[in-house]
Amino acid sequence: MTKNHCLAKHIADAAWSKLITITSYKAEWAGKRVEFVNPCNTSQMCSGCGQIVKKELSERIHSCPYCGLVLDRDHNAAMNILRLGLQSLQNSGRCQSLQ
Incomplete structure (x- = not known):
């Protein structure tokens, strides 16, 4: 369909x-x-230093020229999504254990 x-x-x-x-x-x-987060640039942003590292969809490894972090692209995106979700909770005051 x-x-x-x-x-x-x-x-x-x-x-x-x-x-x-x-x-x-x-x-x-x-x-x-x-907790929903905006997924924009989560696989492009380095989870180590926060710099945007542009890459093609076919590139499966994240390799940051700024801080030297090398890991799977999906793992990098997952770490960024987790950070964004935790920040969202902390900023809204809904998660007391993060403060």
Whole structure:
């Protein structure tokens, strides 16, 4: 169905919406919460020094020329997303253990 260009975007949007709904429900059930962050530049930004290191989608290794950090691109993005989520909680005052 996603090969039909008229329906593909709607199907993909519904899948992401369902993932968010299920993840939020399971987190609430476990006494946790889901914090949403803007994923913009999370794989381009160095998780070590914060500099933007431009790379093509085919490049799977993050190698920072500024601080020398070398790790998998997805791992780098995950570390940036975690940092952004924790900052969001700390800035809103919802996470007392981070202060």
